[in-house]
Amino acid sequence: MGHMGHMGHEMHTMGQVAGLPMAERGDDRDELRLDQLHVPIGPALSNWPAGLILRLTLQGDVVQDVAVDHLRVPSVHRLPFWDEPWLRAAQGEKVTRDRAARRRCAAHLDSAGRLLAVVGWDDVAARCRRLRDEVLSGAPREGVDGDLRRTVRRVGRSRPLRWSIAGLGELSADRARAVGVTGPALAADGDAYNRLLMWMSEVERGLDGLDDARPLAPDDRTGPRGRVDGPRPPSQALLDVLPELLTGAEFACARIIVASLDPDLDELALASVSGAAHA
């Protein structure tokens, strides 16, 4: 009689149903050996880095394993939008501080809006997106200053938000440096909440640069996601650090961790573009 049971387990490992493979068991965090589900997340999903594909191995909703993949980045000769001012400056063009500051503020507001939407704080997420559009469209500083500072303060003061995401995706500065992360994720030296606050403080600092017509300082080559003059585009390092942060996280936490790093897949084309520019 017991053979029936064993047979059951074998059937379990080989079957195909309705064109879909049946789930198989595997070791997991809670030592329950539950069924494994292979779920690709991305490339197109709202509030998700466009083009990023994570091939997750889920047990329940715990991420057991993750492979980072992305759509092929077309090698068009168009600079990645969010890094454009710094790259142009590196190529010797004249770029005003106003332009760089606007781009940085908008990039961080964009990232923060995405993170807050994933966290489920729709109200502030919507405000961040609206402010991003206003900053990008060249609204004068007086027009956005008050609104922006109010939003930044609201994010910084929210205890529920801190309660909700503190401790997710802990990335120490040492580890970040070792992987080659630069920019706010390195400076934040901590979890998703620290990274969000770092974005917010950079937005607030960036306000001072608005409407500043002087040219960009020659040593300022740090875009919103890190140094653009390094050997690799900054988002590549963020992608490299993803697997170690995501493994063992629950699905919701995994989404928050990805959003708190917010890699920009456009940047991956950067290596070839900047290489060509130098040549």
Next chain:
Amino acid sequence: MLDDVIFWVLALLAVAGGVMVFRFDSMARATYALLTSLLCVGGEVLLLGLDYLGVVIVLMMTIEMAIMAVFMVMYMMNPAGLMPMTMVHNKKGAAVICAAVFAVLAAGILLAPWPSRRGKPSDDPTMDLGLSLMGPQMLTMMTLGLALFATIVATVVLATRRGRYDRFGDDLKARTADDAVRGGTGR
């Protein structure tokens, strides 16, 4: 008249649901067939004038079956029943035993000289139940309470893999618990 109709509908649904529990391949469907059956049991109890107990059965069974479905999907192979398979043993023998049991019970039910109704239900049977449980049946209530408490302890001990020494270190001095997922009270 209306009561008769309700009785028959609920009774047939209950039996049909009970049979379907063991005929569905899909674990989810089997669980919800059982829920249907037990909800009908709750309905019959309501029909008998036990409002409180009937509604409590509906409440408890809904929650219980919802949780049961998770365990079914978690532990059973082939939870969606997409691959028909049977996992039974000794079907014939069991069928004979059960038919015999039913026959004996039915014979007993139909042949027994049931006593006639003594007294009539009070206006508020729920109050009766409460007074009884807190009075003459206090011992039952206390036993039930203890049994439930023992169950809570036993299930946690059985199901968990990690005790407080795993969470707070050998000397229990760790300030925050070493858990795979951080909780909400900041401990």
Next chain:
Amino acid sequence: MSLELFLLLAAALFSIGLFGALTQQSIVMLMMGLELMLGGIIVGAAAVWHYIAPAAADGQVLVVLAVTVMAVEMAIGFAVVTALFRAREVDMTDMAAELKE
């Protein structure tokens, strides 16, 4: 409606549950059989309360007892399955019996 009809329904549920409990290999399915049997007992107890001794609350107490037993049986059952599953990846009665060897 009569006492006999209710009791027959109770007997039917009890027998179906018994069949399930005897035949099913999976522990979880076996528990469903037990639940059905307890469902039968509930109907029987409520019917006896209504048709024989509605003045006393004993029939109701029996229903409370059955409902509690259902909850306890369910909780213990799932805990045992989890423990077995964690130890040996076993979820069937026959395989659990083999563990003795």
Next chain:
Amino acid sequence: MPDAAPLWATVVLPVALAVAAVVTAGFDALLSGSAERGSARTVREAGLRAVAPLREALRLLVQQPRRTTAADRLLGRLGVVLVPLAAVLAGAVLPWGFRAVSDPSVGIVWFNAMEALAWAAVWLAGWGPNSALSLIGGYRFLAQGLAYELPHMFAITTAALGAESLRVGDVVAAQEGLWFVVWMPAAFVVYLLSALAMAFWGPFEYPLSRDAAGGAATELAGVDRLVFLGGRWLLLVVTAGFSVPLFLGGGQGPLLPGWAWTLIKTAAVLMLLVAGRRALPVLRMERYMEVAWMVMVPLTLLQALFVAVVVLNR
């Protein structure tokens, strides 16, 4: 003492609930609109924003349903339909002023049993389409249920304890003079939180949250989606509305008739919830669970103990 409502109330109830749901959704859309596009400049613009949920409902009516591979359509459908059904059945014991469609002697337990149907409903809706994200959403609701249900039960038990009755009408009558919210504040707050949780809305949107691309509702489209999400608004209205007879004195109040007070109080509670939602992110259950069991369960138990002592010494 409440008297039985006429038969037509049975028909009016779902309609009234639906109207309340549409108004609430409109108010929510208005607030969302001002966050997304700045505050409305004209009344017309505000009105357009407020009818956005209705437009969305019409769009869903004509949208094609979505099919998924190896779906369990029977159970999925059942889950979708159960949500509004549970809401309306729970609403049957909701007194308008001093009358409810039905006022059974165990009305409070009935209410609780009907909203427990939502447990089954959301899980079924998540299970049905055979999609990983929607199943994750379905499971999340069970976790959420385990977190909110116990404190919730203790909270409503406290109100019943204060009135020494499980009949909703008696609970309202017991609040003549002093509303329960005054001496059961902890139970009231816990009730409001669990009302949001059982309507899986706002900060408790976790089962349908955006990070799982809509969770249990991911694969729902067309009429299914309308029924499911509309049912969720109904559930919110009913659960928020039930806090009025439980803690806010039901139809009691000076000058105005009972139904008007019920309406005003319900609207106030709903407005508080809709506006309060804007201050909170979604509460994830791995965090909330611990708070619910370590803080809210003891808190509600202490509250119940306090009320029990008061009742005994009365």
